[in-house]
Amino acid sequence: MRPRPHSEEGRVGRSREEPAxxxxxxxxxxxxxxxxxxxxxxxxxxxxxxxxxxxxxxxDGRRATGASSKRRWGLLIDTTKCKPSCxxxxxxxxxxxxxxxxxxxxxxxxxxxxxxxxxxxxFSRSVPVMCQHCANAPCVEVCPTGASFRRxxxxxxxxxxxxxxxxxxxxxxxxxxxxxxxxxxxEQKPWAPRGKGTVEGxxxxxxxxxxxxxPACVEACAREGGGAMTFGNLKDPASALSRALAxxxxxxxxxxxxxxxxxxxxxx
Amino acid sequence: xxxxxxxxxxxxxAGFWGLAALLLTFMAAGATAxxxxxxIGHIITxxxxxxxxxxxxVFAVFLIVAASGALNVASIASVFARVEYKPLARxxxxxxxxxxxxxxxxxxxxLGRPDRIGLALTHYNFRSIFAWNIFLYTGFIVLTGWYxxxxxxxxxxxxxxxxxxxxxxxxxxxxxxxxxxxxxxxxRQPYDEAIMAPMFIVMSFSFGLAIFILVLMGAFxxxxxxxxxxxxxxxxxxxxxxxAAVLYFLLAFHITKLYEAEFRGSEAFLLWNGGIYTxxxxxxxxxxxxxxxxxxxxxxxxxRSRNAVAWxxxxxxxxxxxxxxxxxxGGQAWPLSIFPGMQVSSSFYDGVVxxxxxxxxxxxxxxxxxxxxxFITLFALKLLPFLPETLADEQGQAG
Numbered sequence: 086m087r088p089r090p091h092s093e094e095g096r097v098g099r100s101r102e103e104p105a106x107x108x109x110x111x112x113x114x115x116x117x118x119x120x121x122x123x124x125x126x127x128x129x130x131x132x133x134x135x136x137x138x139x140x141x142x143x144x145d146g147r148r149a150t151g152a153s154s155k156r157r158w159g160l161l162i163d164t165t166k167c168k169p170s171c172x173x174x175x176x177x178x179x180x181x182x183x184x185x186x187x188x189x190x191x192x193x194x195x196x197x198x199x200x201x202x203x204x205x206x207x208f209s210r211s212v213p214v215m216c217q218h219c220a221n222a223p224c225v226e227v228c229p230t231g232a233s234f235r236r237x238x239x240x241x242x243x244x245x246x247x248x249x250x251x252x253x254x255x256x257x258x259x260x261x262x263x264x265x266x267x268x269x270x271x272e273q274k275p276w277a278p279r280g281k282g283t284v285e286g287x288x289x290x291x292x293x294x295x296x297x298x299x300p301a302c303v304e305a306c307a308r309e310g311g312g313a314m315t316f317g318n319l320k321d322p323a324s325a326l327s328r329a330l331a332x333x334x335x336x337x338x339x340x341x342x343x344x345x346x347x348x349x350x351x352x353x
Numbered sequence: 354x355x356x357x358x359x360x361x362x363x364x365x366x367a368g369f370w371g372l373a374a375l376l377l378t379f380m381a382a383g384a385t386a387x388x389x390x391x392x393i394g395h396i397i398t399x400x401x402x403x404x405x406x407x408x409x410x411v412f413a414v415f416l417i418v419a420a421s422g423a424l425n426v427a428s429i430a431s432v433f434a435r436v437e438y439k440p441l442a443r444x445x446x447x448x449x450x451x452x453x454x455x456x457x458x459x460x461x462x463x464l465g466r467p468d469r470i471g472l473a474l475t476h477y478n479f480r481s482i483f484a485w486n487i488f489l490y491t492g493f494i495v496l497t498g499w500y501x502x503x504x505x506x507x508x509x510x511x512x513x514x515x516x517x518x519x520x521x522x523x524x525x526x527x528x529x530x531x532x533x534x535x536x537x538x539x540x541r542q543p544y545d546e547a548i549m550a551p552m553f554i555v556m557s558f559s560f561g562l563a564i565f566i567l568v569l570m571g572a573f574x575x576x577x578x579x580x581x582x583x584x585x586x587x588x589x590x591x592x593x594x595x596x597a598a599v600l601y602f603l604l605a606f607h608i609t610k611l612y613e614a615e616f617r618g619s620e621a622f623l624l625w626n627g628g629i630y631t632x633x634x635x636x637x638x639x640x641x642x643x644x645x646x647x648x649x650x651x652x653x654x655x656x657r658s659r660n661a662v663a664w665x666x667x668x669x670x671x672x673x674x675x676x677x678x679x680x681x682x683g684g685q686a687w688p689l690s691i692f693p694g695m696q697v698s699s700s701f702y703d704g705v706v707x708x709x710x711x712x713x714x715x716x717x718x719x720x721x722x723x724x725x726x727x728f729i730t731l732f733a734l735k736l737l738p739f740l741p742e743t744l745a746d747e748q749g750q751a752g
Contacts, residue, residue, distance in 0.1 A: 186700065188700070190401035190402060190403055190702060190707075190708070191395075191396055191400075191401050191402060192402070193402065194402070194700065194701045197699050197700055197701040197703075198699060198700070199691070199692070199697050199698070199699040199701075199703050200697065200698045200699065201692045201695045201696075201697050202695060202696045202697070203694070203695055203696075204694075204695070204696050212692075214691065214699075214703075223539070223540065225478075225480075226478075226480050226481065227480075227481050227482065227483060227537075228478050228481055228483075229473055229477070229478060229481045229483035229484040229487060230472050230473055230476040230477070230478060230484075231476055231477070231478040232476075247469070247472050247476050248465070248466065248469075249464050249465065249466050249467075249469045249470065249472055249473055250464045250465015250466045250469075251464055251465070251483065252405040252406060252465070253481070253483050253534075255402070255405045256405060256406065256538055256541070256685075257537075257538055257540060258540065259539075259540030259689060259691065260689075260691055261402075261403075261689050261691065261701065261703065263402075264402045265395065265400075265402060265405060265465060266394070266465070267394045267395040267396040267398075267400075267401075268393065268394040268395075268396040269393075269394060281394045281465070282391070282394065282395075282464070282465030282466040283465055283466060284465070338691055338692070339540070339690075339691060339693075342539060342540065353692075
């Protein structure tokens with residue numbers, strides 16, 4: 086099987102200040118490993134310019150080393166804490182990944198706020214919706230070339246090197262989580278490669294995760310929003326994410342489709 | 354049994370070259386549209402992140418579905434041993450290949466990255482019905498080419514039934530695959546039915562035979578060859594039955610959908626209050642694609658008319674395109690149900706009927722693919738003996 090790039094960003098260490106929202110349990114990143122990563126940062130800063138060039142050149146053939154099937158990254162979004170007027174998660178995603186929504190129907194939206202109202206009761210919630218990183222992802226199933234793929238740690242990505250732009254994944258996704266790049270782009274972020282004629286969507290900020298950080302939306306929600314997003318390892322029963330899921334009722338969107346999304350919602 | 358004599362068409366008349374020039378013009382327009390869609394991007398089309406498959410898919414899927422149906426005449430002759438259809442078998446195989454190539458050309462040029470088409474041949478995801486279709490399409494061209502060779506090479510004629518049977522089974526699987534592209538889309542309420550696979554097979558019978566009849570009548574009229582009434586009336590009756598079968602499948606499909614409360618919103622949209630989509634369904638798919646051809650074919654006033662056969666066949670083609678537009682575009686216009694039973698709104702057009710208007714480049718690309726199919730047919734008729742010298746009634750019956 087063809088190896089895939091696991092991340093387009095050079096590996097860097099975890100931020101000194103652990104952002105709120107990231108929760109690792111006993112099986113998570115230990116202190117020794119953090120120091121090791123810290124040392125790697127120093128080395129990376131020295132070697133980065135040359136190594137990066139090689140890394141980008143070889144990205145297509147690089148074997149994934151950052152993903153482990155011992156983890157499944159997921160999110161819990163507490164809609165009771167999500168304010169309708171707040172778009173911190175959307176702004177952070179757009180800023181970090183370099184996509185812009187100018188209000189045109191061809192513009193990408195990797196994450197969006199959806200106002201959900203029950204017409205029978207009037208009960209209303211504001212809900213961030215992005216790629217749900219399904220265990221049984223329809224986009225992965227239907228992709229003819231295998232460009233849509235799921236990493237060992239559950240993150241669903243598009244390999245832009247082999248996406249032919251057929252858009253079948255967009256037809257198959259129940260969450261409208263993917264966008265098609267309809268025109269030439271400039272000033273892409275090096276860690277979020279995007280290109281005309283290919284499909285894209287939320288990567289769960291995979292370069293940040295591989296660097297030990299939380300996704301940009303989670304960080305922004307904790308900093309500027311209501312702290313509605315909890316990120317963590319679904320396979321670790323001790324993680325705050327797993328504990329919250331065990332303690333409070335939550336739902337997955339379109340759970341009837343049995344896709345087992347990695348994103349859970351509370352308060353819907 | 355009388356021997357059938359086949360002969361190339363002369364292809365020297367002003368009409369021939371005029372038609373070739375017209376088709377080349379459409380092909381050039383299609384290629385230009387494909388070039389600009391690749392260079393500038395799909396921003397020049399009407400497609401958006403809401404309606405991701407547009408007019409090119411309408412034409413492409415129509416041609417691909419019709420391609421497998423066009424092979425039916427050959428199958429009837431060799432697989433089901435109806436000798437009266439045998440003189441038409443070569444033309445049937447040719448039209449089938451030409452339509453498929455025309456459809457595939459559109460599909461490839463509509464890709465976001467058509468330059469990567471080679472990847473589709475080297476990177477397979479075997480769980481993808483799309484990847485299966487790549488196999489099925491290329492296999493169909495190879496098998497039908499082999500079938501034509503067996504039919505045209507006298508010493509290989511004895512294998513005709515065997516190869517014809519394989520090609521027939523292949524075409525059934527192919528159209529099952531095409532219908533399943535939509536039938537497997539469980540997330541979209543207007544699709545998500547297993548019946549779409551057999552429905553597409555029946556649609557292929559109807560669209561393919563209609564195009565075949567039009568090509569047959571055009572080729573015989575253009576070359577001044579005799580085409581007997583009995584053969585034409587037999588084909589016309591068959592097309593009438595196929596058109597009725599499409600209506601039956603549409604009825605079964607929508608009745609099933611209407612029975613399930615989950616789908617009533619999307620069904621009301623497509624069948625009752627969906628504007629252009631409702632009009633295309635009732636006037637296009639049902640009336641032009643089914644009712645009008647049946648009236649033309651079987652009303653006492655028109656049942657013997659050759660013009661009625663031509664107009665009825667053309668009506669099936671137009672109705673078929675309308676049905677394909679209704680299925681592909683109408684199916685995407687209806688919003689996804691991410692929060693069933695809830696009212697939703699967002700900056701990403703959640704909860705609203707999606708707008709789509711085809712652009713000129715999209716239409717040019719679609720028509721260019723149709724022109725390519727006819728161009729291949731036209732020049733193949735000039736290069737190789739596909740057409741019988743005569744299909745006058747006595748020859749047509751004797752085969």
